[in-house]
Amino acid sequence: MPLVSIRDELARAQAGHYGIPCFDVFDMVATEGTFLAIEDQRAPTIIAIYAGFIDRPGADVFANAIRTMASQATVPVSLILDHGASYEQCIKALTYGFTDVMFDGSQLPVEENIAITSMVVRAAHAVGASVEAELGHVGRGSDYEAFGGQRQGFTDPALAERFVAETGVDSLAVAIGTAHGVYKGTPCLDLDLLAEIRRRVDVPLVMHGGSGLSEEQFKAAIEAGITKINVATDLMLTAGAKMIETAKADDASYFGILDAARQSYRQRTAYYMDLFGATGKA
Numbered sequence: 001m002p003l004v005s006i007r008d009e010l011a012r013a014q015a016g017h018y019g020i021p022c023f024d025v026f027d028m029v030a031t032e033g034t035f036l037a038i039e040d041q042r043a044p045t046i047i048a049i050y051a052g053f054i055d056r057p058g059a060d061v062f063a064n065a066i067r068t069m070a071s072q073a074t075v076p077v078s079l080i081l082d083h084g085a086s087y088e089q090c091i092k093a094l095t096y097g098f099t100d101v102m103f104d105g106s107q108l109p110v111e112e113n114i115a116i117t118s119m120v121v122r123a124a125h126a127v128g129a130s131v132e133a134e135l136g137h138v139g140r141g142s143d144y145e146a147f148g149g150q151r152q153g154f155t156d157p158a159l160a161e162r163f164v165a166e167t168g169v170d171s172l173a174v175a176i177g178t179a180h181g182v183y184k185g186t187p188c189l190d191l192d193l194l195a196e197i198r199r200r201v202d203v204p205l206v207m208h209g210g211s212g213l214s215e216e217q218f219k220a221a222i223e224a225g226i227t228k229i230n231v232a233t234d235l236m237l238t239a240g241a242k243m244i245e246t247a248k249a250d251d252a253s254y255f256g257i258l259d260a261a262r263q264s265y266r267q268r269t270a271y272y273m274d275l276f277g278a279t280g281k282a
């Protein structure tokens with residue numbers, strides 16, 4: 001199965017009421033661990049490169065390595081730009097061969113978000129890539145106590161309907177009570193709001209800020225209409241802890257520490273594939 005745009009897999013998952021995981025990777029060790037899990041679990045998966053890394057030297061080499069590994073995988077794998085900050089960054093990702101791009105205009109005035117998202121959609125569709133956008137704004141977990149309870153930045157369902165219709169976007173990230181990074185406070189999801197957005201919008205809905213939610217919250221979010229789920233922080237924290245633990249052993253070695261990270265990614269991404277119901281869906 002070659003590297004594919006995630007569009008069709010998201011449609012299948014939406015119809016089948018399971019979630020497609022999206023994992024951010026920052027190096028080859030994490031990437032190798034994630035690909036091992038993809039084959040172990042036979043789960044359609046999205047690999048993401050965070051936009052902050054796309055302008056770094058060698059980003060095209062890293063993207064190419066992931067593309068090559070995906071093209072050799074026996075299950076569908078996609079490569080998405082996560083939180084593209086500008087039209088130009090999305091175009092750069094498309095020239096690097098990303099199968100999908102996210103443009104994040106969630107902190108722009110809505111008309112500007114619509115205008116730029118529409119341009120990204122036209123460019124991406126011209127080369128067969130799909131586009132995710134964000135409406136409302138998923139904030140930082142460190143600020144969660146300040147905005148979570150106040151429903152600050154939460155997605156407006158009527159606006160979501162208009163946004164999807166006007167931009168032609170393929171999937172939509174929504175703000176329903178999650179946050180990026182480590183939560184300060186307890187995450188609380190507004191599932192009624194999610195259900196209302198689901199009723200008004202027909203494209204797959206995306207949940208960012210998965211790290212720190214309970215298994216029940218993940219399952220309830222998928223049940224209420226989430227199809228793509230982004231997880232990054234938990235993978236890094238878990239692998240980091242395993243590396244530190246491994247480094248403390250008397251026989252600790254460079255390769256041992258790297259393999260601890262690789263196996264941590266393998267186990268933890270497999271856990272999420274199982275939890276989201278993606279395992280065996282390839």
Ligand SMILES: [Zn+2]
Pocket residue numbers: 083180208209230
């Ligand atoms: Zn995100």
